[in-house]
C-alpha cells in the first residue's frame with residue numbers, strides 16, 4: 001500500500017484506538033518533568049509518570065506518535081539508511097493492563113493484515129530474548145514463521161535498577177541487494193549490523209524489578225511499551241531505499257537542490273549525504289526551536305548550534321553561498337502541518353533564530369573550511385596521521401567549528417585528532433579569559449577586544465561534554 005506519511009501515522013493511531021487505546025498528542029521535545037534527560041528520545045520517555053505510578057492515566061492503554069531527538073545518532077545521519085536526529089516514534093503503551101499476548105498479536109495484525117499495512121509476511125523477522133519462551137510461542141501462534149524468529153542475548157532491557165524485562169524486535173527484510181555485509185558475515189542476520197534487515201519496531205515487556213541487591217522480582221503491575229520508527233516503516237510503504245526518499249524529506253531535498261548551483265540528489269554519494277544531513281537537521285532544529293530551545297553554548301542549545309553549523313558546512317560543500325537553512329523552515333512546516341502545526345505557527349520566529357545563528361557562522365565558514373582542508377592535507381602527510389590539538393582548537397576558536405565537526409571530517413579522511421591537546425588549549429583559553437575579565441574590571445571600562453575574548457570563553461565545550469556524558473544514551 002502506498003500511504004502518505006499522514007495517512008500512515010493516522011492509521012497506526014486508529015488501529016490502537018480500535019483496540020481501546022486513548023490517543024495522546026505528542027509531548028514537547030523538551031522533557032517537562034525529567035531533569036536527567038536532554039531531549040525526549042522515545043515515546044516511553046514521556047510515559048514515566050504513568051509507569052512509576054505517580055500519575056494514574058484516564059485510560060491504561062495509550063497510543064501516540066512522539067517527536068523524538070537522538071543526538072547519539074547525529075553521525076549516523078546520511079551514512080545509514082535508517083537514522084535521523086529527529087524522528088517520530090509511534091507507540092502503544094499498557095500501564096498495568098494488557099501484556100505480551102496482545103502486544104505481539106496486535107503488532108503482527110497491524111503489520112500484516114490487508115485491512116492495515118498488509119506487509120508481506122515472508123519479509124518479517126523478529127528477535128527474542130533466548131529465555132523468553134513465552135514470546136517465541138506467541139510469535140509462532142500469531143503466524144511468524146518459526147525460522148524467522150532469532151534468539152538474541154541483547155534483547156533484555158535493563159538499566160541496572162528498577163523496572164526491566166525482555167524485549168522483542170521486529171525487522172523487515174530489504175533483500176540481499178540491500179545488504180552491506182557479506183553473506184557469511186556474522187552480522188548477516190536480523191538484529192546484526194547490516195542494512196538488509198531493517199529494525200522497525202521494538203516491544204518491551206517490563207515485567208521485573210531489578211533490586212539494589214541484584215535480585216530480579218516480578219513487578220506487581222506489568223507494563224508494555226513499544227516504539228516503531230515512523231520514517232522507517234514509511235520507507236517500506238513508499239518503496240524508498242532509505243528514510244529520505246519519502247514524502248517527509250523529498251520536498252526539503254528538492255528545495256535544497258534549487259539553492260545549489262545545479263547539484264542533484266542521488267547523483268553521487270558525497271552530495272547525496274550532504275542533502276540528507278541538511279534535510280534531517282532542519283527538521284530537528286525547526287521542531288526544537290518550536291518547542292522552546294535556542295542555540296547556545298551548552299546543553300540543548302549547543303546541540304542546536306552543532307546541528308545548524310553542520311548543516312551549513314554541508315550546504316557550503318554543495319556550493320550554496322551564505323545563510324540558507326532558514327529558508328527551508330516553511331517547507332518543513334508545510335509537510336508536518338496536518339499533525340504538528342507548531343512549526344508553521346512560529347515560522348517567522350524559527351526562521352529568524354536559524355538565520356541569525358547561520359550568519360554568525362557564515363562569517364568565518366569560508367576561511368574555516370579552507371583551513372580545515374589544509375589541516376587534513378597536512379595531517380595526511382604526517383607520520384601519526386593526526387590533526388594537532390592546537391590546529392583543531394584554532395578551527396574552533398577562530399572559525400567557530402564545533403569540535404565534533406572537525407573530528408568527523410578527520411575521521412572521514414582516515415585521520416585522528418589529538419583530543420588531549422585540544423582540551424589543553426581550551427583550558428588555557430579559559431584561563432586567559434578569566435584573567436582578561438579581571439583586568440577588565442580593574443580598568444573599569446569595556447575594551448572591545450577583551451569583550452570578544454570573553455564572548456568566546458562562553459563557548460563552554462567542556463560543559464556540554466559533561467552533559468553529554470551524563471544525559472545521553
Ligand code: ATP
Nearest residue numbers: 070073082083084087199200201202227228229232
Ligand atoms: P537502531 O538499532 O536501528 O539504532 P534502536 O534499537 O536504537 O534502533 P529503539 O531504541 O529500539 O531503536 O527505538 C525504537 C524504534 O525507533 C526503532 O525500532 C526504530 O524503528 C526507531 N528509531 C530509533 N532510532 C531512530 C533514529 N535515529 N531515526 C529514525 N528512527 C529511529
Ligand code: MG
Nearest residue numbers: 070072073083
Ligand atoms: Mg540506535
Ligand code: MG
Nearest residue numbers: 169191199202
Ligand atoms: Mg536496535
Ligand code: MG
Nearest residue numbers: 169199201202
Ligand atoms: Mg531497538
